[in-house]
Amino acid sequence: MTQKRDLSAEKIVQTAKDLVLNGNADSATFSNIAKELDCKTQALYFYFKNRDELNSAIAQDYLKTLTETIKNECLGYSGKEGVVKIAKVMREFGLENLSLSLVAIKSSDLTNKKDFKYVLEINSMMEKFMDVFVQDEAKQMTITRGIRGLVIGEVVSESVGLFHNPLIKNTVSFEENLYKILS
Template sequence: MTARTLTSQKIITAAKELVCADTALTFANLGRHLGTKSQAIYPYYSDVAAVHIAIANDFFQRLVSQLQQDLVGLAGEPAISQFAKTCRQLAAAEFPIVQLILNMPVATKRVGTLKESIDQVYHVLERLLAPFNQDEAHQLVVSRMIRNLIIGEIVHEGTGRFQNPAMSAESSFNQMLALALTSFDTQSG
């Protein structure tokens, strides 16, 4: 691949392929995967950490886009439930990418475009929860509970911990989500 045909999106696509193939994400590996020299990547990304940030941004932007599609016409508990299910589905489908994001330093996720991308997802949930809550503290607790449920599910399912044949991971997730929403109803209003 010549420098003229290389783009930041092609680099991110190749980087995601390496991550999903459990191949070390280095400029040397990335260059080989792209069929170019590693030096050709530097005009686009200064280092591997910048590539990680771009991968995370890409994930969160796609998640926001999917949420916008999946939440059309929904409100209340069905919308909150769909929010959780959409997050779980995309993250489960791309678990190696999610692992990369979870392993990124917290400070990296709290600045710049990555913070903005993550905040977009949080704002969607906050808007869905706002009509049900009378105070910020309660909304924060409910928001954290739902996010913990989603992230816990992703981590446990992705690492193979939910293999009990008595109940599928999806079924238990749906039941836990319903319990969380029921608990939320009794605390609101």
């Protein structure tokens, strides 16, 4: 049996993420986590008051990893090409981590400065790339909102099985919509 001293918030979040990735967005119950960590459910409450708080920690970890991935994948890009690359990385990351993406979408608390910090950082990266071809701040905000909406829409639509139409590939329609937002 795992002792309380061997637990940590990070270990609990990682276990929860593993459960979500191997199951679905609802797999990270305190009971399932305790079973995986070989501890009592009550020990988890020392670190997280409830499932909402745990899901918020998962969302924060997700957004942090997404931000780091964007930084790594978009190094060397600029201008419109850079914005397109950020959008594609966000979409790809979301689809590769579909169950976690759904937890993050449902659980992100943008009034929480920790979650909002990463969203602001991603927006800032997009705005730096846009400075080359869009100077109007309101237009930049509209573009960043449009891209976030497009990416979230893609991830949610994929999660429910949409976009499997042979008429047009989902990647093609994503790019067409992305360029419409940028025009």
